[in-house]
Amino acid sequence: MQILPKSLYAAFDTYPAPKGAAVHIREFAQTLFTHTGSGLLLVLGDENLPSWQIEGGMQIRRLASDEPNYLKRAMQFGEFVYAHAEMLRSDLQIAHFRDPWSGIPLLDVQDRRYKTVYEVNALPSIELPARYGAISSTTCNKIRLFEKRCWEEADWIVCPSQVIKNCLTELGANASKITVIPNGAKLIDPTQISLPADSPEQYLIYFGAVQSWQGVEVLFKAMTFLRDMPELKLVLCASGSKPRLKYLQKLAVRMGLEQQLIWHFKVSQTVVTEWLAGAAISIAPLVECSRNLIQGCCPIKIVESMAMGKPVIASDLPVVRELLEHNQTGWLIRPDRPAELARAIRILLAHPQERDRIGENARRKASTDLTWEASANTLKAIYSQLLA
Amino acid sequence: MENCNMKRGFFFLRDCDHPAHQSCSVCQASFCSEHLRIKPETNEPVCLDCLGRTMQQQQQQQQQNQTLNTRNRRNDYYDDYYYDNAWCYGYRSNYYSSSHYSPWYLGNSSRNNSQFNDQDMRVFDNSADINDPDAEAFDPEANVFDS
Amino acid sequence: MKFFGAVSKYRKLSPDQQNFIRQGQQKFNNTPEKLLEFFKPMAEFDKSCDEARDQLLNYIFICVALIFLGVIGIAVSSGHPLAFMLPVILFFMIFLIMFLRWMLGRIDIHNNLRGFVVPIINLLGQDMTAGQKIILDLDLRGKKLPSKLKQCVKDDPGWFSYPKTTTSTFEDPWFNLTTELVDGSKLMLTVDDEITQLDRTRKNARGKIKSKSKDKIKHMIRASLALKHKKYAVATQNDIEKFGSDLKLKNGQNRQIFGLKHVVKGTDVEANLDPKLCFELLGRVFMNVQPAQQKGS
Structure with a gap:
């Protein structure tokens, strides 16, 4: 019988992938799942990755979306996260999310028993304009509202650098619930x-x-x-x-x-x-x-x-x-x-x-x-x- | 709250999506603070379109009066706004009428701040991704006139 | 006196700005806002410098007129010592004013900065996304520098034979701008000036030797726009015909590059180029292309 996951880690990112973010997801998700005994990792996938995978105490569920529009894909991922969180709302102890697309649905779940951790590696309201030049300030403001809700309602915030912490604090986040955890690496000779x-x-x-x-x-x-x-x-x-x-x-x-x-x-x-x-x-x-x-x-x-x-x-x-x-x-x-x-x-x-x-x-x-x-x-x- | 009625841009017009702040004393439409200036003579708010048009008219009158002087000269009032966006707005209205140019209109922004709508979504279409410079990306070294 | 106003504006410029005025040449890679922040005080200084130089020239004319009146005064006052002093003082004043005017001339920058470069950046900035940079290669050192001389043809019939004619041709590619507009189009705008200086020495009917120098300037404005196929439909033969023979078209897999040029002729080397000419070239492209699916999508 399959063990119900005690924690959930959600990231609107492909995992595994040959980039630093994927290493980060692996390390933090493993830490969370080891801490709670079992866990569910919700990420993006592609045609080459299985949509469901079990690795020891870690279950991975991937949303393989062929939606080309970034924001629509983000909304789809939100639905995907919400469906899982809603189903597991009484069993989960901790839900850890890396972006507002995963965060808002996790915070939206009614009668949830889990605590939430918002891991801020980047703010889409700052990074997306560099990628989509035609983005309007209204759209950015809406994304900022999503982010703001995440940092206001999440029980804890972690970020990898002091600069991000300062940025969040200046935007109005409560500095006392932010912990800076720098990225790590495996020592290799x-x-x-x-x-x-x-x-x-x-x-x-x-x-x-x-x-x-x-x-x-x-x-x-x-x-x-x-x-x-x-x-x-x-x-x-x-x-x-x-x-x-x-x-x-x-x-x-x-x-x-x-x-x-x-x-x-x-x-x-x-x-x-x-x-x-x-x-x-x-x-x-x-x-x-x-x-x-x-x-x-x-x-x-x-x-x-x-x-x-x-x-x-x-x-x-x-x-x-x-x-x-x-x-x-x-x-x-x-x-x-x-x-x-x-x-x-x-x-x-x-x-x-x-x-x-x-x-x-x-x-x-x-x-x-x-x-x-x-x-x-x-x-x-x-x-x-x-x-x- | 009403949004600013100004259109940004020169070849491409886009709606300003900032909330309106005050009304223009000339055209009575509402604008955000970025698109309003206090006119020094009257101490009243004027939108950049109206201010720019006044500047252009003043300049044209002045040029007619100074037929002997061929060099490009401006009065101090005009100079105050020469590097300001106001100049661009006046220039563009003059340009549209004199060159018969009709600008592209890149859509209006949403008025609903709660959820993402089609206007928000369309920006994220693949075709809108500016971070995918094409293989035929503009080559500053290449001179298309070399034939 | 406008001279002091100009000097004070020059002193207020940052060392980088003063350096640019002295060097007259620099490559920039910055946002339109930052570029305007850099150029605006220089443009304001240039305007007051030109006004001060005009005013000083007027003072020279006034002094010459006063000397003339003074000479008449000497004759009338039959040798009053004060009457001798005035023309001498005025004479020295002319030298002083000429010196001051020469000094200002040394730090005067070409009117193209305030009359062309600043408006172009200001207006293109309106159609750029926030943070987008402009690459600008600017050379305002002067149009007739020895290094810019491309050809010198002398028509000299020999000793004491006239007329003698020297035709010097200078090439000055002084403006090159590259950026990306809000619709994703890549823009390159260049201005190459060609200056022809005609020096003619001839003997008039009375046998006097007269020299005359005449300048002709040809501004070649080139605008090229690389439009994305995702945004704009590929121009058909019908569309291309609207542009006339000036158009150079290059087709790529993802973009179509439109190149247009316009030549303007003039005689005043110091006068600035009208920025409207550039906008008309770009406007012609945007007026004659069709959207890929739906306008603005």
Whole structure:
């Protein structure tokens, strides 16, 4: 007989997927489900993923929607979450949600017995205008109302960075019920990893999603300044929408970077780890935009690079400064400055001992402050407090 | 609450979806504070369309009076608003009438703040996704005049 | 005196703005709001600088007239020492005013900044989504710099033979703007100026040698718009005919690129280009294309 789930974790995102968000979902959902004994994960799926899956104490239900309209899909997902939550309203102890599309239906359930945790990694009212330019302020305000209801009615709020906490507080959320839990990573010794057979002698790495705010264009421009080092390659383990990836490929060709780039699309975490292990430097060229500045984020690519002792060159933004200290645990450059990025790459490539020192410092910091175990412990404490 | 009656844009008009704040002393329609200015001479609120049109008329009169001076000159009143949106609104009304241009109208916004309606939804259609630059994305280096 | 007003406006400019005025050339990548914030004080300064220079020129004419009157005064007053002093003082004043005018001329920026660049950014900004950036490559260093000289043809019949004619051709691609509009169209707008300077030296009937210099300027405005097929129907042969022979069309899988150009001729190198000419080119495209399914969808 199937065990009724005691907790629910809902995310309007495809799981699993080759990006940081999916790792985050896995770690937090597992923490929740371990804490309550069993759980139901509600996520998006696609034609290749089963709509129902049981993995130990974790049940996964996926909504495979072919609805092309984002907002309609979000509403469909809301219905999907509501149906499950309504059915389990007396059994669930905790419902943890990552976005207002899942949050509003969970809060709408009448006579619910569960406590709610709102995990704010991003605010659609800030991120969506970057993607859908024609979005009107009325629509944004409506989305903001959804978000506001979530942070007002949720019993607890967790977010991965202080910048997000500040953003929420400024928008009117109650700071006393917000806990910052930075993203974590598994500590990996790169010497224990077998490098990909076709890996070049020396390479830089960019891995993760390639939305406009990630700054891949800035990195491309920087690579054009490094043409005098033909042996230096940039490995891109990229995930993202097909048109965006296609665009970036075309852009790279237009900028004459074919020889310098090695593309890997939507590869698994294992492959990313293999490539990261052999990389000289990991790059996180985040753009100075409202998504990164006002809303905030906690780039998993930085945390994972640190956990593997890889020096990271990243944009000097408050969200990055929460993780890296210049010339100690990382190397910070002003955002949107390709020439400065190229210079930083040259400096670190020329000084392997500095790379090792920064990498080692980063690994040390990751091992003390940025592990999934640490995040899980903080999260468990919140769940315990809510259930007490 | 009534919404602002101003249309934003130049080639493409869009409804302003801010709530109306005050009425224009010239056309009597209601506008949000972004689309109203206090006219210095009269100390009354004037919408950007009316203010812009007055500015354009003043400029044309001035140009007729200064037939000898071919250089582009403006009076101080005009200059105060030259870099303000008001100038754009006056220029556009002049442009529409002199160039016979009729702008595209990109739809009105919703008046219902409770739930998402068709107006909200249409923005999220795949075709509205600006984050999917096409393969034939504009190439600043390419000169289409080179044939 | 407008001179002090102009100097005070110049002093209020930020070091970056003063630097741009001195260099006259820069590549920008910013939102229309930020660009206007940067250009507005410079445009205001440029306006007061031009007014101050006009006023100083008027003062020079007044001084010349006063010297003339002073000379008559000397003759009438039969050698009064004060009557001698006045023309001398006025003479020095002319030099001083000319110096001040020259100083202002050194920090004067081309009228295209306030008369063309600022209105173009202001109006295009109305049709852009919030946060969308404009890439702007601007070169206002001057139209007749030696580096911009493309051709120099001399017609010199020899020593003491006239007329002598020198035709210098300068090319000045001073404006290049790229951005994306609210409908998803990508826009590129460029202005390339071609300046022809004709220097002619001839001997008149009395045997005096006269030199004359004449400028002709040709502004070539090019606008290209890449329209998304998702938004706009592919232009039919019938549509294309409406544009006339000026149109260059490029078809891509997802976009159709419309290129139009317009040439304007003039004689005043310092006069600004009328921004309306650019809007007319863009307006022609938007007036003659059809929506993909439904207007505005």
